[in-house]
Amino acid sequence: MADQPIVLEMRDIVKQFGEFRANDQINLQVKRGQIHALLGENGAGKSTLMNQLSGLLQPTAGDILINGQKVIVDSPSKAAELGIGMVHQHFMLIDAFTVTENIILGSEPVNGLKLNTKAAATEIKKLSEQYGLDVDPNALAGDISVGMQQRVEILKTLYRGADILIFDEPTAVLTPQEIDELMTILKGLAAEGKSVILITHKLDEIKAVADQVTVIRRGKSIDSFPVAGVSSQELADIMVGRSVSLFSTEKEPAHPTDTILSVSDLTVKDARGVEVVKNLSLDFRAGEVVGIAGIDGNGQSEFISALTGLMPSASGKVTLKGKNITNKKPRQITESGVGHIPEDRHRFGLELDMTLAENIALQTYYKAPMSKAGVLDYDKINAHARELIEKFDVRTVNELVPASALSGGNQQKAIIARELDRDADFVIAAQPTRGLDVGAIEYIHQQLINQRDAGKAVMLVSFELDEILNVADRIAVISHGEITGVVDANETSKNELGLLMAGMSLAEARAQLAGE
Amino acid sequence: MNKINSYGTGLVAGLAVFFGLMVGAIIMLVSGFNPVTGYVSLVQSALGSSLNIGEVLRSMTPLILTAAGFLVAQSAGFFNIGLAGQVWVGWIASTWFVLVNQSMTPWLSIPLAVIIGALAGALMGALPGWLRAQFGASEVITTIMLNYIALYGGNAFVQGLPKKLMTTTDMTVTLPTEDSLRWDLLANLTGGSRLNIGFIIAIVALVAIWFIMKRTTLGFEIRAVGLNPDAARYAGMSAKRTAVTAMTISGLLAGLAGATEGLGTYLNIFSQTGAPQVGYDGMAVALLASGSFLGIFFAALLFSILSVGGLGMPLASGVPTELVSVVTASIIFFIGANYLIRLILVKIDEDDAKQKAKKLAGPQKKGRNDKKVEKEAE
Numbered sequence A: 001m002a003d004q005p006i007v008l009e010m011r012d013i014v015k016q017f018g019e020f021r022a023n024d025q026i027n028l029q030v031k032r033g034q035i036h037a038l039l040g041e042n043g044a045g046k047s048t049l050m051n052q053l054s055g056l057l058q059p060t061a062g063d064i065l066i067n068g069q070k071v072i073v074d075s076p077s078k079a080a081e082l083g084i085g086m087v088h089q090h091f092m093l094i095d096a097f098t099v100t101e102n103i104i105l106g107s108e109p110v111n112g113l114k115l116n117t118k119a120a121a122t123e124i125k126k127l128s129e130q131y132g133l134d135v136d137p138n139a140l141a142g143d144i145s146v147g148m149q150q151r152v153e154i155l156k157t158l159y160r161g162a163d164i165l166i167f168d169e170p171t172a173v174l175t176p177q178e179i180d181e182l183m184t185i186l187k188g189l190a191a192e193g194k195s196v197i198l199i200t201h202k203l204d205e206i207k208a209v210a211d212q213v214t215v216i217r218r219g220k221s222i223d224s225f226p227v228a229g230v231s232s233q234e235l236a237d238i239m240v241g242r243s244v245s246l247f248s249t250e251k252e253p254a255h256p257t258d259t260i261l262s263v264s265d266l267t268v269k270d271a272r273g274v275e276v277v278k279n280l281s282l283d284f285r286a287g288e289v290v291g292i293a294g295i296d297g298n299g300q301s302e303f304i305s306a307l308t309g310l311m312p313s314a315s316g317k318v319t320l321k322g323k324n325i326t327n328k329k330p331r332q333i334t335e336s337g338v339g340h341i342p343e344d345r346h347r348f349g350l351e352l353d354m355t356l357a358e359n360i361a362l363q364t365y366y367k368a369p370m371s372k373a374g375v376l377d378y379d380k381i382n383a384h385a386r387e388l389i390e391k392f393d394v395r396t397v398n399e400l401v402p403a404s405a406l407s408g409g410n411q412q413k414a415i416i417a418r419e420l421d422r423d424a425d426f427v428i429a430a431q432p433t434r435g436l437d438v439g440a441i442e443y444i445h446q447q448l449i450n451q452r453d454a455g456k457a458v459m460l461v462s463f464e465l466d467e468i469l470n471v472a473d474r475i476a477v478i479s480h481g482e483i484t485g486v487v488d489a490n491e492t493s494k495n496e497l498g499l500l501m502a503g504m505s506l507a508e509a510r511a512q513l514a515g516e
Numbered sequence B: 001m002n003k004i005n006s007y008g009t010g011l012v013a014g015l016a017v018f019f020g021l022m023v024g025a026i027i028m029l030v031s032g033f034n035p036v037t038g039y040v041s042l043v044q045s046a047l048g049s050s051l052n053i054g055e056v057l058r059s060m061t062p063l064i065l066t067a068a069g070f071l072v073a074q075s076a077g078f079f080n081i082g083l084a085g086q087v088w089v090g091w092i093a094s095t096w097f098v099l100v101n102q103s104m105t106p107w108l109s110i111p112l113a114v115i116i117g118a119l120a121g122a123l124m125g126a127l128p129g130w131l132r133a134q135f136g137a138s139e140v141i142t143t144i145m146l147n148y149i150a151l152y153g154g155n156a157f158v159q160g161l162p163k164k165l166m167t168t169t170d171m172t173v174t175l176p177t178e179d180s181l182r183w184d185l186l187a188n189l190t191g192g193s194r195l196n197i198g199f200i201i202a203i204v205a206l207v208a209i210w211f212i213m214k215r216t217t218l219g220f221e222i223r224a225v226g227l228n229p230d231a232a233r234y235a236g237m238s239a240k241r242t243a244v245t246a247m248t249i250s251g252l253l254a255g256l257a258g259a260t261e262g263l264g265t266y267l268n269i270f271s272q273t274g275a276p277q278v279g280y281d282g283m284a285v286a287l288l289a290s291g292s293f294l295g296i297f298f299a300a301l302l303f304s305i306l307s308v309g310g311l312g313m314p315l316a317s318g319v320p321t322e323l324v325s326v327v328t329a330s331i332i333f334f335i336g337a338n339y340l341i342r343l344i345l346v347k348i349d350e351d352d353a354k355q356k357a358k359k360l361a362g363p364q365k366k367g368r369n370d371k372k373v374e375k376e377a378e
């Protein structure tokens, strides 16, 4: 590795947004065949740095060198020309096109005026075999799994001749199985001489595949070193600049008291009339975190939507502190004491084009002191936002920027600040730490525990078993819209949860584990 | 993409106007007129006398109202093409009310008539809003259809009015100026122009709408629903109700515009061959203003200068008025081509950067990639 040439160098990159320096003299050197991880807290400036490499942003100062040559990357097409490819987190595929059509879109091989799809298909086949990127070239992009969509995105960059591939948080949307596949693909790319820049907040992913890691803290490149021999704990500490507790959140045993929210025989049907939540019954008590474990797409989203009034429930009953809230309107439910950190923060959690302050007031704008007699008081709205920004350490230039200008992690923090600030009796946290750095995860977990200790009922929905095991006191496993088992967090194991998630009953799972 | 949106809307609007004027100039040249004299005479005809200034302000009145109406609907995610029909029903309802109540004191009949006109427009706006909220019917289609219904229904209504209210089969009698929005003070100030209280109504309405949109919970909801209906629903807003409210306000403003046309400018009703043009011009004004309320004032001013000045052009310079329509049309075209202008700005920037790059890295290699690169940029 050491003898490989440096293919990419970023020198003293400065990126200024108004008064704010998102990148402050960052240095980065990437070698041929290397998997180079970028590690940094939310808002450290990683995406900003990569956007300058992929031509979406121009540096305020500093140089970019490709193979030792100074270059100006002033557009995404220029980046492609220079062999830089970005695999976007939000895939940009056209659903109605086939995989092949999507890959060649924008660089179609032509025979005179005729599209030469055949030549393209051969080329794609070659690439997909060479790099182990399993795709179905004739399937429609809208029909394939998220993992395969991502492979199509990778093929797309390779097809355009990329030598340097950038992955910005590629695993946030993948299942554990798909994550493993992606890790193998990344290694394959490196083995074939491609350079990979990987941004991820998951330290074990860095440990598993990266050769080198560059740490960015508050816009500055702090250090760059080989990954081998460094522990996850050390990585986390150097990233945050203090010692963080990685694996378990400090918490006392729970002392659950009264039932706050009670769900009985809840059934929810999706738009096509299919039952996606079936006769679900579950109680949430004050002073307890209940984790909902399950594989993505087993009814969790619909369950939450029904509880929060975003989707009607077909039958069953939901009561909050004895009050029937079944099929009430979202605002009535919110006002009766429900906080909701939504799973999809861009779709539900934020008005991306409104200011951060307006977003923080999104649930309270119509009440005093945010407004009086229908007239908004922006002094109060902005002051309240500044207070929460400070309290929840949301990194932003100020409260008046549009929410879209915040880094992904800081958007999430703003939502969490808004929802926890309202003193709700029942807090729903759906994938609350997706895309967050370890320091922020620790912080959010602590906040959820604090809510619990303050006598709130907390529901934590997560696809990550570590998170559930770490934070929840009681775990309900959901499979095909049904609760397959409810277990005490201290008395279960990942294996047991895995079997429940696969649809076994608790008795079957315990029998199988005892038999092994 | 990001970059394309980063250019100031003011700059783009300014360029649209500039290109529009250039096209007009070229056409004048080609047809053998001197564009400088042409434009000078246009500005002189529009602003050269207090009478003409009064007419410019008068012609701004309905444009400000319809443009504000368009903007409110647009904020909620609606493309209200129905402004013209909403203007027409507002015009008819308000003027008809005064025609049949001439015994009433104008202190009562005029305010009532203005309110009735506004409400008629509001109903016409609420209907397509409700149709979309309830059944998902595209407002683009329904408002175009409703424009026809308003046009022909309105014409039939006018033609069916009692004989004693009519001068011809197509035109009602003219109201006495006491029974209208005319105000001697304004007329005298502007050399006897038709400038009337409608202008004051329009300015007050513009400020009020700015306040509603930017400073009230209703405006907050309209913006939130328009930008991201899912997040609005999550935050407990009723996306449907808010959308209908926005369309109602939009129609209300158009109805007001109609009232100022009937009670301020023409003082009668006459059947139309098409739904009133101010409805469509208001859309163009709003687009040129690109979301800014102050911008609406200036865009309406520009459009009015062009139309009033255009009337005087043939006399002063021999340039036919049709040419003024060409200039206005080209400005509208360039606003529509807004995206194109942004693209040009990006290109200018890129060329600039390329120059810098050349200086840095010496000659760039041109490869087979260049073509596909351009394709992608589109």
Ligand SMILES: Nc1ncnc2c1ncn2[C@@H]1O[C@H](COP(=O)(O)OP(=O)(O)OP(=O)(O)O)[C@@H](O)[C@H]1O
Residues within 6 Å of the ligand: A017, A020, A022, A040, A041, A042, A043, A044, A045, A046, A047, A048, A049, A395, A396, A397, A401, A405, A406, A407, A408, A409, A410, A435
């Ligand atoms: N267009 C912009 N205008 C103003 N500030 C911006 C803009 N884009 C980014 N920033 C700020 O720059 C900082 C760095 O953002 P960036 O998205 O690069 O962070 P990141 O390291 O990718 O974080 P995360 O891990 O949360 O994705 C943030 O504080 C963000 O608010």
Ligand SMILES: [Mg+2]
Residues within 6 Å of the ligand: A046, A047, A048, A168, A407, A408
């Ligand atoms: Mg980022």
